[in-house]
Amino acid sequence: MARINENYLKLPGSYLFSAIGEKVRRYEALHPEADVIRLGIGDVTLPIAPKIIEALHAAVTEMGEADSFRGYAPDLGYDFLRNEIARKDYQEKGCRISPDEIFVSDGAKCDCANIQEIFGTDNVIGVCDPVYPVYVDSNVMAGRTGEYDACSGRYRGVIYMPCTAENGFVPELPAEVPDLIYLCFPNNPTGAVMTKEKLQGWVDYAKAHDSVILYDAAYEAYISEPGIPHSIYECDGARECAVEFRSFSKTAGFTGLRLGFTVIPKELEAGGIRLHPLWARRHGTKYNGAPYIIQRAGEAVYSEKGQQQIREQIAWYMGNAGIISEGLQAAGYRVSGGVNAPYIWLAVPEGMTDWEFFDFLLEKANVVGTPGSGFGPGGAGYFRLTAFGNREKTIEAMERIRSI
């Protein structure tokens, strides 16, 4: 008799964004005249930059002609893209990463979710609280956690690393040592960043304890201040203890095109066994490469014009972030994030839960955000707004919030 993977039953019901969607739909059905502004979900809104569109068209044309048609892509990505990534994202920035350490994929979400497969189920994971839910849920599914405890909102057997206003939303090195440490900086959902010194501390900690850091750098392109590392490989010794995930989603608006990559340095080992060939084997067995035309689009991101165009887009989004930060502060809220990240994290007013604040904002200002507790119990009392909205709507949302 076939039996299911019972770990799935540990996952509590509905996904955060489905719950939000449902609430908004219900509100709109009751108030069809309301002009609801969505600043909740982290999806981009600007169209793909012209240089990238050009590359996509050219690649599509190639696929339609006998001489230039391409079938299966190399499992780990085309060299033309891996070379650009290694050079522009790492080598030119002083990080020693070679093209064959880059594994091209269809996005950082998939990679972040799948990476745990190459580790034993007996590894204990450490995650920030609040946290991007994918890190936790993928480990729940794999049986690397105990049951969900509805009271604490936490899974048993997971080391939660609190990110609070007191520590500037940057976790302390935990006393109980995780085997696998998930870090995401610039952070989703808080928008917080780590200084290079702080990140070096994590690298040293991981090396001292033979832990592996799974470093999600999906938002590195939004860093505007100096002294904030774009890659964990800026830290000494990171090649021996860290995997890094990158995404084209927020960097170049690829949420609907799907492209990302994972870096696994060849020195990196767990229990004396190198991770690079394991991930290569996983890719070869369970994945079939990102589409050729999308990889050409990725290549165009690294061209001079592509870089200029995506930087303009990022600057534009960060303009939104500034408007939100200032607007909320003018309205009397305590905010953080929004300087080196497209996320603004605000403390909800005293005496309200974050879900009550969600309802309050939806009803009084017709503005949708994301309750912090959706990212874990450590997010309770906070609220996430994103800079990816339309400019006019963002301005109007702030005006409405100021006036309530």
Place this chain on the structure above:
Amino acid sequence: MARINENYLKLPGSYLFSAIGEKVRRYEALHPEADVIRLGIGDVTLPIAPKIIEALHAAVTEMGEADSFRGYAPDLGYDFLRNEIARKDYQEKGCRISPDEIFVSDGAKCDCANIQEIFGTDNVIGVCDPVYPVYVDSNVMAGRTGEYDACSGRYRGVIYMPCTAENGFVPELPAEVPDLIYLCFPNNPTGAVMTKEKLQGWVDYAKAHDSVILYDAAYEAYISEPGIPHSIYECDGARECAVEFRSFSKTAGFTGLRLGFTVIPKELEAGGIRLHPLWARRHGTKYNGAPYIIQRAGEAVYSEKGQQQIREQIAWYMGNAGIISEGLQAAGYRVSGGVNAPYIWLAVPEGMTDWEFFDFLLEKANVVGTPGSGFGPGGAGYFRLTAFGNREKTIEAMERIRSI
């Protein structure tokens, strides 16, 4: 201390096609004048059909404009594609499958490899021998098998279902009942098919034993004879015991575009628990949807012109299959497959192993095929050629084989 997933260490060294590639490279280095013809790997060679290219260009243009840009796709696929699939592939062919039972993905390989995740690690799998290696390897990685036994070429704890000349390369219902049964018809690598009656027997068997059939129908578009089921849902009761995988790779040449889908009927349960929400949850957590432009390409496959164009391509490949079958028979080989599938399966001459035959064919005819034992010990003594090559080269390959 981080520890790896030790199941990976059970996998024997090099992947079949890497080993072949290495042998061919070595031969070409020693014989730079040789014109080696590759009929080994199952990759398509015809360019993407014009109607599909048109859809791709249109979708690329949409992505570059503010009004029509699309960010994250729905996790399970766009309705425009799921509706077409449900209607054209199932409903119009008498199968009761609804759009919300279709899960769009980036290919059948990924789905076939990932589906095991929603089942417990204590399920026993049953696979054909020979077999597409992904079914086995993905289960090895997940710890659903014992060690590899180099003598038998088999993993302990797996039920192998022999496919031999005696049974027409269609397995018998096994005495020891697998919990999960992988079937692929038209078959890779043998090119064999199952009659509807035979497949109904498998459905009845699975239902009687509460097993789940994982049915890979990636090659259904190559079926030319009547009475051969294109979908397992043509069988009574399959909605209660079968998952089906489909691919655009061989149907419409999407090996480099990446698109496929999985069908999970809502009734389908394992141990009283429905699989549909589990797979939906897996998709939502670990996947982020196929690219919008690729889904539009998939939609174009179902248009009248798209259908006509891809049918011409399939007919052309099947022309190659006929040339190979006849050529090999004229050369005195025993062959099967090639009628309802793009694969031709031939018995190697007495007194030679399939790897010896590989070397023989490479040296004497400069033709590359795939040794059957690469697909499992049951493939020993057989050899796979594919119909995806260039027409002229295919003809020449047969001439060379006849003349040795």
